[in-house]
Amino acid sequence: MDGVVVGAELERAGxxxxxVAARGDALWRSAWLLTGDAHLxxxxxxxxxxxxxxxxxxIGDTGGFEAYVRRxxxxxxxxxxxxxxxxxxxxxxxxETPTPGPDLALRRDLLAALTQLSRGQRAVVVLRYVEDLTExxxxxxxxxxxxxxxxxxxxxxxxxxxxxxxxxxxxx
Amino acid sequence: xxxxxxxxxxxxxxxxxxxxxxGRAAAARxxxxxxxxxxxxxxxxxxxxxxxxxxxxxxxxxxxxxxxTRPATxxxxxxxxxxxxxxxTCPAPRAxxxxxxxxxxxxxxxxxxxxxxxxxxxxxxxxxDVDELAGVVNRQPLVTAPGQNVCQTDLGPGYVLAFEYADxxxxxxxxxxxxxxxxxxxxxxxxxxxxxxxxFIALLRAQRAASRVAPRIPHRPACGDQRFDTxxxxxxxxxxxxxxxxxxxxxxxxxxxxxxxxxPVPARDLAILLADRASHHDPVSxxxxxxxxxSWELVGATxxxxxxxxxxxxxxxxxxxxxxxxxxxxxxxxxxRLVGHTGRPVPTVxxxxxxxxxxxxxxxxxxxxxxxEALALWHPxxxxxxxVGYGHVDxxxxxxxxxxxxxxxxxxxxxxxxYREVPPDGAFTDYREATFTLGRDQQGVxxxxxxxxxxVVPTGR
Numbered sequence: 001m002d003g004v005v006v007g008a009e010l011e012r013a014g015x016x017x018x019x020v021a022a023r024g025d026a027l028w029r030s031a032w033l034l035t036g037d038a039h040l041x042x043x044x045x046x047x048x049x050x051x052x053x054x055x056x057x058x059i060g061d062t063g064g065f066e067a068y069v070r071r072x073x074x075x076x077x078x079x080x081x082x083x084x085x086x087x088x089x090x091x092x093x094x095x096e097t098p099t100p101g102p103d104l105a106l107r108r109d110l111l112a113a114l115t116q117l118s119r120g121q122r123a124v125v126v127l128r129y130v131e132d133l134t135e136x137x138x139x140x141x142x143x144x145x146x147x148x149x150x151x152x153x154x155x156x157x158x159x160x161x162x163x164x165x166x167x168x169x170x171x172x
Numbered sequence: 173x174x175x176x177x178x179x180x181x182x183x184x185x186x187x188x189x190x191x192x193x194x195g196r197a198a199a200a201r202x203x204x205x206x207x208x209x210x211x212x213x214x215x216x217x218x219x220x221x222x223x224x225x226x227x228x229x230x231x232x233x234x235x236x237x238x239x240x241t242r243p244a245t246x247x248x249x250x251x252x253x254x255x256x257x258x259x260x261t262c263p264a265p266r267a268x269x270x271x272x273x274x275x276x277x278x279x280x281x282x283x284x285x286x287x288x289x290x291x292x293x294x295x296x297x298x299x300x301d302v303d304e305l306a307g308v309v310n311r312q313p314l315v316t317a318p319g320q321n322v323c324q325t326d327l328g329p330g331y332v333l334a335f336e337y338a339d340x341x342x343x344x345x346x347x348x349x350x351x352x353x354x355x356x357x358x359x360x361x362x363x364x365x366x367x368x369x370x371x372f373i374a375l376l377r378a379q380r381a382a383s384r385v386a387p388r389i390p391h392r393p394a395c396g397d398q399r400f401d402t403x404x405x406x407x408x409x410x411x412x413x414x415x416x417x418x419x420x421x422x423x424x425x426x427x428x429x430x431x432x433x434x435x436p437v438p439a440r441d442l443a444i445l446l447a448d449r450a451s452h453h454d455p456v457s458x459x460x461x462x463x464x465x466x467s468w469e470l471v472g473a474t475x476x477x478x479x480x481x482x483x484x485x486x487x488x489x490x491x492x493x494x495x496x497x498x499x500x501x502x503x504x505x506x507x508x509r510l511v512g513h514t515g516r517p518v519p520t521v522x523x524x525x526x527x528x529x530x531x532x533x534x535x536x537x538x539x540x541x542x543x544x545e546a547l548a549l550w551h552p553x554x555x556x557x558x559x560v561g562y563g564h565v566d567x568x569x570x571x572x573x574x575x576x577x578x579x580x581x582x583x584x585x586x587x588x589x590x591y592r593e594v595p596p597d598g599a600f601t602d603y604r605e606a607t608f609t610l611g612r613d614q615q616g617v618x619x620x621x622x623x624x625x626x627x628v629v630p631t632g633r
Contacts, residue, residue, distance in 0.1 A: 016197055016201070017197040017198075019197075020196050020197035020200065021197070024190075024193065024196050024197070025190040028190040028193075029187045029190065032187050032188065032190075033183060033186070033187060038188065038190075038191060042191075042193060042196075045196065045200075046196060046199050046200045046203060047203065049196070049197070049200030049203075049204075050200045050201070050202075050203035050204040051204070051340065053200055053201055053204040054204060075338060076338075107182075107185070107186055110182055110183075110186055111186060114186075125179075125183070126183070129176065129179050129180045129183055130180070130183050130184065132180075157175075157179070160179065161175075
């Protein structure tokens, strides 16, 4: 019966599908910034969605469910990354589908700098600078103190500024 | 552009276009179902099955990593935020996991009802100091020969502390606050279940006190929401002094049964009542209650959703341990006003009422000073003889028997009762053996034909 939606699940599955169709790519973008790999990003998104699916009935089609999935995504990444993908591919390879934006070399450098960050630091950076969460919200998602968020952010930003991408940008 | 904005823009620009993934939702559902099946089968097993399961299946398996047993030393990152306590499904009272100690790193602990008398489990989970609680469990001494002790068959609550981990796995810890007072973790049995129980309560209370999350506005409970036979309304975590929304449920010590009449308690009145209740520290009388005196009960909810009650049997606070007393003047004024809104229930009778029920209704109507309604309970062929000059009437029905000799009244019936008319000053009055004779009227309703006050029954003072 794997993969088969039966009986009373049909209705909620429809709503869940709509949510995934609408917000799945946004979740994937965050996951990609965490993993730096398209396949691992998809794996992480599906894991977070699977863990959250059981709460759909409770939380429903509101912003609350997306927040819940995001928290799950980040905590799964931070907590399980080493176990799940032992031998993590800290790749600096460019994505398969390049996007318009900064110079290719600069993006390569920034991505390389991201891969040098610890999982916690990378999660903090994505939450603070991509998800636009406050320090307190970031701490709540990651289950750590605000002080930890501050220190992790400071170290991460310091490391990223050492990358040629940001140095070059600042020099312009 | 600030450094932060620049970094933000560059990060956004770094992300490639997501590949088309039409089956993402179906794949997630599929993964969810497979994970749940593994969790259900392998993580938590009912004790009866555990003996077999322990020998054949690796337990405490991560939902995403089949076959991997969580080592006791593993410490997943605490993730309190995703814990959604209201969505948590408690394990079975005798659920068992394949570990004899509680691993560190749980993200939340839920208190659930176990085997024993019931209680109301809190809906919020403990997410702070979780490892400390695990340590309290693990430090309790092992029982050398569990199951072979002869223990008192007293009764008390049983509980399950469900330690939840980031991967969705559960380690249930069962405790019996009765009998052999056992604490169970996996196949091990330990002593002193009171210690984790009381520590959980203390930690959850501290967590609530420190929480900056605004508690939800609770639903105002209704009369009858509390069910002490099932433990509904018995909170181990919160007390009645913490209620923030309440209903006053008013009842009288009547002969006829009636549901308590409920009236919402405004917040200001509730504050007055709770402050007054907290001021009583002396033993309260538990003598018979005058039927004119309303009994009340505050049925309330705390900001965390705990259902709690405050008892005012026979018009006096009673904390359940015999401590309380009559309300002070300010609280009494509030109570009088609220009780006035509920009114006193008026018993009614119909063709389905028994002769005994009609006598009970008659007594209640007399005590409510509803003399016209009491008069209406007399048979048209009878000679009404209502008591006068009484404070209240007591009647304790002792027997009911049919009377064949009075065929003029359908289903003629004699109801004997210990009966007395207590004067307004409450002076002691002996009971008499009264016989109420009743027969059905043309509508088939039992009515009173005659009341015979017999001999005095000595009952002592």
